[in-house]
Amino acid sequence: MYRCKFYKGDYRERQEQANADRCAAYVEHHFNSSTSPSASYAVVITGANASQTSRNWGRWYAQAVAREFNLSAGGDQGILVGGFDGRGDFNLRFTDMPAILLEPLFASNPRQAEWIRNDDGQARLARILCDSIRRFFQSGGLVGFSVGHKYKRSAPNDRGAAVVGGGWEADYAEQVLLKAQAMLEEVVAPQREREIQVFAGEEILFRQVIDVDADVTWDGVRGVLRIDRAVPTVEPRSAPRSPAAPKTRPRGKRTRPSKARRTRRGRE
Numbered sequence: 001m002y003r004c005k006f007y008k009g010d011y012r013e014r015q016e017q018a019n020a021d022r023c024a025a026y027v028e029h030h031f032n033s034s035t036s037p038s039a040s041y042a043v044v045i046t047g048a049n050a051s052q053t054s055r056n057w058g059r060w061y062a063q064a065v066a067r068e069f070n071l072s073a074g075g076d077q078g079i080l081v082g083g084f085d086g087r088g089d090f091n092l093r094f095t096d097m098p099a100i101l102l103e104p105l106f107a108s109n110p111r112q113a114e115w116i117r118n119d120d121g122q123a124r125l126a127r128i129l130c131d132s133i134r135r136f137f138q139s140g141g142l143v144g145f146s147v148g149h150k151y152k153r154s155a156p157n158d159r160g161a162a163v164v165g166g167g168w169e170a171d172y173a174e175q176v177l178l179k180a181q182a183m184l185e186e187v188v189a190p191q192r193e194r195e196i197q198v199f200a201g202e203e204i205l206f207r208q209v210i211d212v213d214a215d216v217t218w219d220g221v222r223g224v225l226r227i228d229r230a231v232p233t234v235e236p237r238s239a240p241r242s243p244a245a246p247k248t249r250p251r252g253k254r255t256r257p258s259k260a261r262r263t264r265r266g267r268e
């Protein structure tokens with residue numbers, strides 16, 4: 001249901017081609033860099049003219065990277081609208097579709113550079129990007145990918161920042177996008193149910209559909225993941241048995257109830 005296409009040439013050209021192809025979403029991948037080796041946060045740039053979808057998508061991605069790698073989210077809750085002093089804005093402002101520029105980790109931070117350079121770290125980043133696209137673009141479509149720095153007509157040798165331990169920002173960013181492409185192009189159906197998953201590396205050990213209203217808590221000390229249903233399956237004993245009482249439902253956007261849910265509701 002998803003197809004990914006890599007766009008090359010100068011940044012404006014890439015965006016115009018993605019518009020002509022009617023991409024559903026557009027992603028440019030970079031890594032951050034600083035003169036301070038301890039600099040550490042995940043951030044996403046959006047264009048100054050970004051839609052609310054771009055902003056929400058960017059925040060979702062940056063905050064997921066921050067949780068995955070135990071970092072903070074930079075900028076305004078994970079996003080910098082309009083870029084670093086305008087830098088980054090031109091990479092996105094010509095797009096007609098939601099578009100984000102990723103700066104998930106620092107190439108200048110020795111610990112993070114290791115994640116950038118190794119397969120497992122790249123796969124974790126690719127998984128988050130893939131999940132974010134599935135979450136925000138549920139009906140699928142063409143996803144435009146742009147490798148930051150690389151393949152520019154105006155500066156064909158640019159590869160971005162040097163990565164501690166060897167290699168260049170753009171080459172590793174390309175590896176992450178290739179991994180995300182493989183993951184996205186394997187997706188066969190939209191995610192219609194809320195699901196929890198347990199991963200060991202890229203291997204899924206456990207997968208379970210849970211109630212969309214359930215509260216999930218993780219106790220790392222006891223090693224217990226508790227799933228509490230917010231919607232009780234039986235009426236509490238103290239509840240008045242009035243058949244006329246209207247059923248209350250939580251406010252907010254709801255997904256279509258699953259079959260199992262409808263069956264259960266029917267017994268209430």
Ligand SMILES: [Zn+2]
Pocket residue numbers: 030031148149160161169
């Ligand atoms: Zn860059």
